[in-house]
Amino acid sequence: MLQPLTDADARARLAEFPDAVVGAAGNPITVSVPPAKWAEFAAFAKDVLGCRFFSFMSAVDWKEEGLEVIAWVDNSEGGFSLLMKTRLGAGVSGCPSLVPVYRGANWMERECFDMFGIQFEGHPDLRRMLLPEDWVGHPLLKSYAVDTPYPPYR
Amino acid sequence: MSPETSPTIVKTLDYTGSERLTMNMGPQHPSAHGVFRAILTLEGEKVVAVDAVIGYLHRCHEKLSETLTYAQYPSIASKTDYVAAMTSELAYVSAAERLAKIDVPKRAQYLRVLVAELQRVASHCLWLGTWCMDMGGALGGGATVFLYCIRERELVLDLFESLTGARLLYGFHQVGGVRYDMPEGWAGECRKTVDLIEQRLLEYEGLLESNAFFQMRTRGVGVISRELAEDVGIGGPLLRASGVAFDLRRAQPYSSYEDFDFKVPVETAGDCYARYQVRMVEFRESIKIVRQVLDGLPEGPISSRPGLKSVAQVRVPKGEMYTRVEGPRGEVGCYLIGDGGAKPYRMKWRGASFSNLAVLPYIIPGHQVADVVAIMGSVDPVFGEVDR
Numbered sequence: 001m002l003q004p005l006t007d008a009d010a011r012a013r014l015a016e017f018p019d020a021v022v023g024a025a026g027n028p029i030t031v032s033v034p035p036a037k038w039a040e041f042a043a044f045a046k047d048v049l050g051c052r053f054f055s056f057m058s059a060v061d062w063k064e065e066g067l068e069v070i071a072w073v074d075n076s077e078g079g080f081s082l083l084m085k086t087r088l089g090a091g092v093s094g095c096p097s098l099v100p101v102y103r104g105a106n107w108m109e110r111e112c113f114d115m116f117g118i119q120f121e122g123h124p125d126l127r128r129m130l131l132p133e134d135w136v137g138h139p140l141l142k143s144y145a146v147d148t149p150y151p152p153y154r
Numbered sequence: 155m156s157p158e159t160s161p162t163i164v165k166t167l168d169y170t171g172s173e174r175l176t177m178n179m180g181p182q183h184p185s186a187h188g189v190f191r192a193i194l195t196l197e198g199e200k201v202v203a204v205d206a207v208i209g210y211l212h213r214c215h216e217k218l219s220e221t222l223t224y225a226q227y228p229s230i231a232s233k234t235d236y237v238a239a240m241t242s243e244l245a246y247v248s249a250a251e252r253l254a255k256i257d258v259p260k261r262a263q264y265l266r267v268l269v270a271e272l273q274r275v276a277s278h279c280l281w282l283g284t285w286c287m288d289m290g291g292a293l294g295g296g297a298t299v300f301l302y303c304i305r306e307r308e309l310v311l312d313l314f315e316s317l318t319g320a321r322l323l324y325g326f327h328q329v330g331g332v333r334y335d336m337p338e339g340w341a342g343e344c345r346k347t348v349d350l351i352e353q354r355l356l357e358y359e360g361l362l363e364s365n366a367f368f369q370m371r372t373r374g375v376g377v378i379s380r381e382l383a384e385d386v387g388i389g390g391p392l393l394r395a396s397g398v399a400f401d402l403r404r405a406q407p408y409s410s411y412e413d414f415d416f417k418v419p420v421e422t423a424g425d426c427y428a429r430y431q432v433r434m435v436e437f438r439e440s441i442k443i444v445r446q447v448l449d450g451l452p453e454g455p456i457s458s459r460p461g462l463k464s465v466a467q468v469r470v471p472k473g474e475m476y477t478r479v480e481g482p483r484g485e486v487g488c489y490l491i492g493d494g495g496a497k498p499y500r501m502k503w504r505g506a507s508f509s510n511l512a513v514l515p516y517i518i519p520g521h522q523v524a525d526v527v528a529i530m531g532s533v534d535p536v537f538g539e540v541d542r
Contacts, residue, residue, distance in 0.1 A: 027406075028476070053400065054387035055478075056509070058502040060491060072476060072489075076384070076400040083476070104387035107512040115216070130209035130541055139217050146221055 004077035010049045017044050028072070028081035035069075038086045039096040039122070042071070046101055050075045051082045054104035059116045061142045066090040067116060071098065071105070088118070097122035115140035174202070179526070181210055187284060187530070188537030192514075194523065201526060204518045206511065211541035219501040224250045224468040227501075229325040231488075234503060235539035236322060237280055240266075240273040241481035242539070243327040246501075248408060249488040250329045250468065253475040261454040262331035263410040268447040269317070269326060270409075270479070271440040272310050272344070275351060277482035278433050278440075279307035282358065285531035289371050299361060306354055309347045316340060329468045331457025341448050348441045355437055362430075372426035376517050376529035379424060386516070387509045389484020391436060392533065395421045395428035402480040409479075414446045426532040466496035481506050483534055505539035 005013070010029060014022050019037045023030030033041045045051045051073035060068045067088045074081045088095055097120035098105035109120045110129035117138035120126055128135060137144050180191040189210035195203040215234055219227050231246040232239030244266055251258060258266075283303030311321045318324040318334055326332055362368045378388065383396035393400055401418040403411040419435035421428035459468075470492035478487035487504035510533050518526055 052381075052384040053398075054385060055485065056387070056487060056489070056502065056504040058489065060500050070489075072487075074400075076398060076405065079405060102387075103382070103385045103516065104509060104512060107508065128209075130212040132209070139214055144217075146217060 005050050005075060005080075006078055007080040010075070010078070010080060010082070013048055016048070017041060028083040030083045030085065032085045032087070035086045035088055035092075035095055038069070038084075039098055039101060041084060042073075042098045042101040045073055045082055045084065049082065050078060052076070054102040055081075057098065057105055057108035057112065059112045059118055059140075061116065061140065062087075063142050064090060066092055067118060069095050069112065069118065071102075071108075073102070093117055094119045094121055096120070099123055114138070117141065173197075177523075181207070187535055188540075190511075190530075190535070190537060190540075192526065194518075194526065196523065199522045201518050201521055201523060204515045204526075206514055208508075208511070208537070209541050211537045213542065215503055215542040216501055219498055219503075221497065223465045223496040224329050224470060224498070225462055225465045225496075228327055228329070229323070232323040232325065233538060234505060234542055235481065235483070235486065235507070235536050237536045237538075238273050238277045238482045238486075239323050240269045240326060241479055241486050243324065244270060244409070245477060245479045245481075245486045245488045246490075247327045247329050248479065249475050249477040249490040250470055250492075250498075252477055253473055253490055253492050254329070254468070254470040256330050257458050258331055258409070259455045259458055260410065260452045261335075262456045262458075264447050264451050265332050265336070265456065266327065266409045267411060267414070268344075268444060268451075269314070269324075271443045271447070272313060272348075274440045274482045275348070275437060275444075276307045276310040276314075278437050279303040279310070279351075281433065281482075281531075281534040282430075283307070285528075285534070286362070286368075288527045288531040289368070299358065302354070302358065302361075306351050309350065313340070313344055313347055316343070328457065328459075328462075330459030331455070333457075335456050341451075344444065345448060348444050352438065352441050355434065359434065369427070371525075371528050372430060372532070373423075375426045375521065375525050376532060377424045378513060378517055380422075382513065382516055383424070386513045388513050389506050389509060390481065391429055391432040391484070392510055392513070393484065394419060395432045396424040397422040402478055402485060406478075408477070413450070414443050416443050426528055429532045469494070469496050470498070478504065483507050483536065483539070484510060486539075503542050505542055507533075507535040507537070507539040508542075511535050511540055 019033050021032040053074040053076050055072040057071040069086050071084045095118050109123050112118045113126050114128040114131050175196045177194045181189045191207040193205040194201050228243050228247050231242045235242045283300040286299035315321050318326050378396045380397045383393050399420045404418050416439040419432045421431050472494050474491045476489040478485050484506035486506050489502035490498050491500040493499040
């Protein structure tokens with residue numbers, strides 16, 4: 001059996017992915033990639049870095065700076081974690097889907113679509129996850145007030 | 155009307171069993187353990203597709219947390235996973251502590267481990283009881299195991315009640331430590347309780363493992379392969395029953411778990427029975443940790459922070475932090491972004507049950523309807539945590 005990658009090995013291998021911007025030392029390894037390389041980088045993380053455990057995926061609304069999609073994956077044998085980030089840019093809501101790489105992204109992306117309105121391109125079944133289908137708006141956007149009344153009580 | 159004049163009747167009579175039927179299971183189904191709707195597509199008695207509908211218990215915890223301070227939210231955090239409230243509180247407060255670099259006194263860390271392990275015992279009791287009740291009469295009279303398990307869970311809840319004043323949602327953790335110390339005589343009661351539960355575990359095993367129906371309904375049912383388990387990101391006993399030795403208490407120790415000696419059970423079969431085996435070992439390992447905490451509990455303060463005078467007293471600097479703890483159902487995580495104020499900029503709650511449930515559409519097809527109930531129970535979902 002191959003020796004599992006360590007944190008230091010993984011950081012060295014990251015040089016093979018030219019678009020990746022690697023963050024400061026320590027666990028997790030934080031990596032930012034452009035949205036166009038998002039799915040490609042996830043496949044790299046899974047196949048080359050051995051991060052097979054898909055922990056979670058979410059998004060952050062940075063107001064004027066736009067949305068950021070994040071995903072956390074683990075190499076459970078090597079004992080390190082990888083936090084992947086991609087900034088979609090102001091006013092952009094499209095992002096490549098990770099479902100072809102990690103099946104766990106299926107429900108997580110549906111939740112992100114539900115809460116942030118992010119359109120994951122290539123997702124097999126992008127529907128709302130937690131809120132009813134007739135819900136209006138995406139609650140975790142900073143522009144959505146906490147006390148927004150919901151239909152039919154508008 | 156005769157078959158000659160009604161095409162409908164003829165069609166019914168020609169039924170070959172290959173037609174597809176869509177059946178709605180839930181949201182109010184006894185085996186749902188909450189509010190869960192599964193839209194099953196059936197061929198005869200065989201399930202060919204599952205569409206899971208969740209969100210009935212959604213309270214938008216993540217949005218709510220942006221409006222509550224670090225001092226206020228921990229008591230709400232317990233309402234995500236209400237069967238294991240202690241671990242949910244721990245996930246949130248440790249994220250805030252690590253981001254704000256607040257130390258936790260050793261005694262508080264040990265008390266956190268103590269309640270987390272007692273909570274695991276209580277939660278596994280509820281899982282075993284409800285699961286066996288779902289599988290019903292085949293296990294020797296329906297509710298027998300359920301009532302036994304609830305009896306034992308009550309003992310743990312009694313302990314929590316005398317510790318915190320609450321039976322289900324505790325508010326025990328706070329940023330910087332814990333809120334209550336053990337009352338007089340509590341440690342002795344705790345030892346007696348875990349001794350009793352340890353004995354009773356033998357009774358459950360005797361009741362279940364020699365039961366041919368139990369074996370038939372769980373062995374080889376709902377197999378999750380190692381590859382699928384990691385890909386979907388299921389956690390806890392499910393992950394370890396599929397051959398992945400990943401336990402956060404061991405892999406990334408938090409709250410002084412490195413001080414304790416315990417085994418991480420791993421099975422490779424990945425079926426309902428393997429999940430049962432893993433959890434039965436976890437029961438005993440948790441009891442072992444409880445005893446070690448009681449033996450080695452250091453003296454000292456239980457919180458590193460002064461008593462709260464204002465709800466906005468805890469301030470967290472700019473930055474991000476993901477902390478996770480090993481709950482009874484797997485990885486309970488809290489991704490926190492602080493902006494320098496008393497409230498988080500963003501909080502993402504990673505519920506163990508959400509990821510565990512996401513595996514169902516991959517494992518249920520091919521099974522019979524009755525197996526859906528057994529598989530659901532073995533996954534042990536808590537819908538407060540799925541829907542958040």
